[in-house]
Amino acid sequence: MSDVLQRLAEVLEARKSAAPDSSYVASLHAKGLNKILEKVGEEATETILAAKDAELSGDHTDLIYETADLWFHSLVMLSHLGETPQSVLDELARRFDLSGLEEKASRQKN
Ligand SMILES: N=c1c2ncn([C@@H]3O[C@H](COP(=O)(O)OP(=O)(O)OP(=O)(O)O)[C@@H](O)[C@H]3O)c2ncn1[C@@H]1O[C@H](COP(=O)(O)O)[C@@H](O)[C@H]1O
Numbered sequence: 001m002s003d004v005l006q007r008l009a010e011v012l013e014a015r016k017s018a019a020p021d022s023s024y025v026a027s028l029h030a031k032g033l034n035k036i037l038e039k040v041g042e043e044a045t046e047t048i049l050a051a052k053d054a055e056l057s058g059d060h061t062d063l064i065y066e067t068a069d070l071w072f073h074s075l076v077m078l079s080h081l082g083e084t085p086q087s088v089l090d091e092l093a094r095r096f097d098l099s100g101l102e103e104k105a106s107r108q109k110n
Pocket of ligand 1: 012024
């Protein structure tokens with residue numbers, strides 16, 4: 001796993017037992033899954049709008065910023081449910097390996 005994801009996952013985990021008023025992530029955990037999902041939804045919408053603007057303007061600053069917000073809140077959601085970013089990376093790796101094998105098999109057929 002990327003070092004940043006690993007370190008961030010550790011902080012998010014620690015925030016689960018922190019006092020709600022001590023940090024933003026602790027306050028999200030205290031408010032519960034619905035609040036976290038609301039934030040994921042909001043950030044997804046903001047990312048879509050930023051992508052549309054990026055295409056028109058060629059400026060990707062907001063696109064990167066909003067995507068970071070979306071990834072971050074998705075990580076809080078995973079952490080709240082007892083999951084880790086490593087599980088998602090493993091799934092992506094599994095699909096990547098699978099598609100690599102399919103590509104090889106189709107090359108062998110031709
Ligand atoms: N990466 C982030 C991160 N990205 C975004 N955010 C917060 O996510 C929120 C984004 O929501 P919005 O854009 O809707 O802003 P808002 O209006 O302030 O949010 P709401 O009042 O609507 O909830 C902002 O408050 C940002 O500060 C983050 N907060 C924390 N982190 C990381 O999480 C770690 C733990 O954070 P704390 O729990 O705050 O210590 C930090 O060390 C950072 O590494």
